[in-house]
Every structure is written in structure tokens, then in C-alpha cells.
Ligand SMILES: Nc1nc2c(ncn2[C@@H]2O[C@H](COP(=O)(O)OP(=O)(O)OP(=O)(O)O)[C@@H](O)[C@H]2O)c(=O)[nH]1
């Protein structure tokens with residue numbers, strides 16, 4: 001953004017100089033005129049310094065320029081909370097002094113059968129930072145993958161519509177920008193995390209992570225949920241991933257460390273705004289199938 005401001009300033013000064021030069025060629029310059037010309041130059045400088053972007057104007061500019069952060073949120077049948085969640089997230093981002101950045105929110109939808117789409121389209125009319133991506137059949141992993149690919153910023157946050165945790169954004173971006181990590185995972189299972197989901201959901205998370213540890217050599221504590229990443233570094237990891245649906249997130253995290261990138265888990269507090277949109281038991285067959293596929297490609301084929 002700073003670069004553009006400089007360019008805009010440069011153009012303004014240049015055009016002033018140009019008009020000054022053309023005047024020069026038609027009228028013989030007198031000392032008086034030369035004096036007059038030096039005044040607008042100063043005025044231009046003053047005008048530009050007045051236009052120095054405030055936080056508000058910087059955020060407005062995000063609509064037209066590459067934002068500092070892309071927030072990718074897969075959504076599926078979320079008519080109940082999408083509008084309120086996006087409004088709440090936007091408000092938090094505006095009021096959080098530590099999040100002084102331009103951003104876009106990519107709502108990555110596929111296969112919704114409720115009113116999610118018309119609602120999002122309505123939100124987009126009043127909120128130009130929202131982008132909608134539609135990718136066919138219900139598929140969390142595909143929505144996440146396409147969302148990351150569509151992100152215009154190099155810093156990408158993957159969130160969920162029932163979480164929208166700005167505190168995670170700030171801490172995770174700090175780990176990437178200051179401490180040089182490529183991927184930051186908000187883990188629900190660290191000692192200092194607070195997982196307020198029902199016991200059966202915690203048990204499901206524990207079971208999945210145990211399977212990932214045993215069969216895929218995963219050495220962390222969580223692969224699902226909040227993430228922040230440096231896109232330019234991890235694009236090749238996204239490309240390498242083979243499974244979709246729920247286990248895309250797990251494969252992405254596991255491959256990131258296997259491919260030698262720097263990844264870190266940080267604690268999060270998880271309090272969902274509603275129960276999951278897909279029944280847990282209905283997800284089990286797909287997860288097991290994808291787990292088998294992952295075992296085959298990573299452990300057997302060493303891909
Ligand atoms: N595009 C898309 N989004 C989905 C799909 N399934 C779930 N989501 C979204 O993914 C996010 C997390 O889904 P939840 O239903 O909360 O599931 P969860 O068990 O809490 O999620 P995990 O803990 O990450 O497995 C929400 O924003 C959902 O709307 C899907 O099939 N397609």
C-alpha cells in the first residue's frame with residue numbers, strides 16, 4: 001500500500017510539474033510567475049501529507065488493492081449464523097487495534113441446500129471485503145483448498161464460521177511475521193487450550209489425532225480448525241495434498257512438517273456458536289476411507 005501511495009504522490013507531483021512546464025513554454029517566465037509556481041508545489045506537499053491514510057481509510061482501500069490478510073472460511077448450510085458471524089467478525093476486526101491491516105474474507109461454499117447463498121450475496125452488497133467462492137458438492141477440504149488458492153494475500157488465515165477467533169489471528173500472524181513460522185495451528189488439545197465443546201466431540205478429536213499419530217507419524221496435537229499460513233511458502237504443500245473432505249486439513253498439516261516447513265501449534269479457546277453442520281457419525285466412514293488413502297500415499301508410496 002505504501003508503494004501505491006508513493007506512486008500516487010509521484011503522479012501528483014509529476015502532473016503539477018508537467019502543467020508548470022507547459023505554461024513555461026507558452027508564457028515568458030517572469031520572476032513573479034516563478035514565485036507563484038513555487039507556492040502550489042508547497043500546497044501539493046501539504047495536501048498529500050493531509051491525506052496520510054488513517055486506519056479507517058487504509059481498510060477502505062483493501063477493496064481495490066491486495067489485502068494484507070486473506071481470511072478463508074468454508075461454509076456449508078450456515079443460514080442460521082453466517083450473517084451474524086460475518087458482521088461480528090467484521091466489527092471485531094475494525095475495533096481491534098492489534099489487527100491494523102487490510103483484509104478480505106473469502107467465504108468458500110459448496111453444496112448448501114439452504115439460504116446460505118442468498119444471505120451471503122446480500123452481505124456482500126454492504127461489505128466489499130467479502131468474497132464468495134462456490135465450488136460444487138459439499139466438500140470441506142476442497143472448499144479450503146480453493147479458498148487458499150483464491151486468497152490474494154500472502155498471509156492466509158483459515159477459520160470456521162462458528163469460531164471466528166480474532167485473538168488467534170493476532171497471535172498466529174505474530175508467529176509467522178516475527179518468529180518465521182510457515183504454518184500456525186490453533187490446537188484445541190494443548191494443555192493451555194480451553195475446549196468448551198461437548199465431551200463426545202473432544203473424544204472424536206482425540207481419536208482422530210491418535211489415528212494420525214499411529215498411522216501417519218503425526219507428531220502434533222491437532223490438525224483441524226484454526227490455521228494461519230504463509231501462502232507463498234506452502235503452496236507446494238497444498239499442491240501435494242491428495243485427499244479432500246475432512247482429512248484435507250490433516251494431510252496439509254502433516255505434509256507441512258514432513259516437507260521441512262516450520263510449523264507451530266498455539267493454544268486456543270474453542271466455544272462453538274452451534275453444533276457441527278454435519279452429524280459426527282455420518283463423517284466417520286469418509287474419514288476412515290481418507291485415512292486409508294493417506295496411509296497408502298504417505299507411508300507406502302512415500303509420495
Ligand atoms: N464449504 C464447505 N464448508 C463446510 C463443509 N462442512 C463444514 N463446513 C464448514 O466448516 C466449518 C467447520 O464445520 P463444523 O460443522 O463446525 O465442523 P467441526 O467438527 O466443528 O469442524 P472440525 O473440528 O474442523 O472438524 C464451518 O464453517 C462449516 O460451515 C462442506 O462440506 N463444505
Ligand SMILES: [Mg+2]
Pocket residue numbers: 160162272275276
Ligand atoms: Mg465447529
